[in-house]
Amino acid sequence: MTADKEKPVSRAGNALHALESMILTGELQPRERLVVNALAERLGVSAYAIRTALQALEANGLVKMESNRGAVVSDLGADEIKEIFEVRVGLEKMANRMAAAHVTPDDITRLEEIEARLEAAYAQSELSEVIASNAMFHNYVAEMSRNQTLIKMILELKKRCHIFNTTAWSSPNVVAILFEEHRQYIRALGEKDLALLDELPERHFVHSKALFLQHLDAKKANFSPPPAL
Numbered sequence: 001m002t003a004d005k006e007k008p009v010s011r012a013g014n015a016l017h018a019l020e021s022m023i024l025t026g027e028l029q030p031r032e033r034l035v036v037n038a039l040a041e042r043l044g045v046s047a048y049a050i051r052t053a054l055q056a057l058e059a060n061g062l063v064k065m066e067s068n069r070g071a072v073v074s075d076l077g078a079d080e081i082k083e084i085f086e087v088r089v090g091l092e093k094m095a096n097r098m099a100a101a102h103v104t105p106d107d108i109t110r111l112e113e114i115e116a117r118l119e120a121a122y123a124q125s126e127l128s129e130v131i132a133s134n135a136m137f138h139n140y141v142a143e144m145s146r147n148q149t150l151i152k153m154i155l156e157l158k159k160r161c162h163i164f165n166t167t168a169w170s171s172p173n174v175v176a177i178l179f180e181e182h183r184q185y186i187r188a189l190g191e192k193d194l195a196l197l198d199e200l201p202e203r204h205f206v207h208s209k210a211l212f213l214q215h216l217d218a219k220k221a222n223f224s225p226p227p228a229l
Helices: 013-025 038-045 047-059 079-104 105-123 127-144 146-158 163-169 173-191 195-220
Strands: 063-066 070-073
Touching: 013 038, 013 047, 038 047, 047 063, 047 163, 079 127, 079 146, 079 173, 079 195, 105 127, 105 173, 127 146, 127 173, 163 173
Parallel strands: none
Antiparallel strands: 063 070
């Protein structure tokens, strides 16, 4: 599956949003170097605009500066991953229960439309669209809670989870499970099945966590320290 190429941005002020989108959709991968001149040429903006955007992205945790590599897309360690998922599952459970109290037939129809768009994008190997549609699905459920504080917390935490995006969609077996669980979300909301709505976040997000922890273990196993001088 290949990511779509980023279209040139029209104004320097859009550089921040363009780079954030490229990170959150997996077009820029964790640990990938962010070369200022190359990004400026790619997005059709000045090097100054890119440097300014990278500073803002560093402030919100999506980019970090390394002494020997410069700016890179942020990564997470195993302990951070586990902590993030514990909090996210708790927040999603709260959002699900609140959403069930407000759900309408139009909401169910909209979720079905988003899920159809997601599955069509996966069938066409459009990774960026897959990730965007998956985010749209979960964002819509969160917004149904009508609790602005909860919505903001979930959206901010999801940015920290961006590194799971491409990993979660790399396994066809896991993708089939994710699609089925999305359908269960829709059915549980329509039926106001609170027991299932409490259970689904535990199951749904564990796939991404497990795959990424496996990815970290593989990186450790393949790591060779530089030779001593």
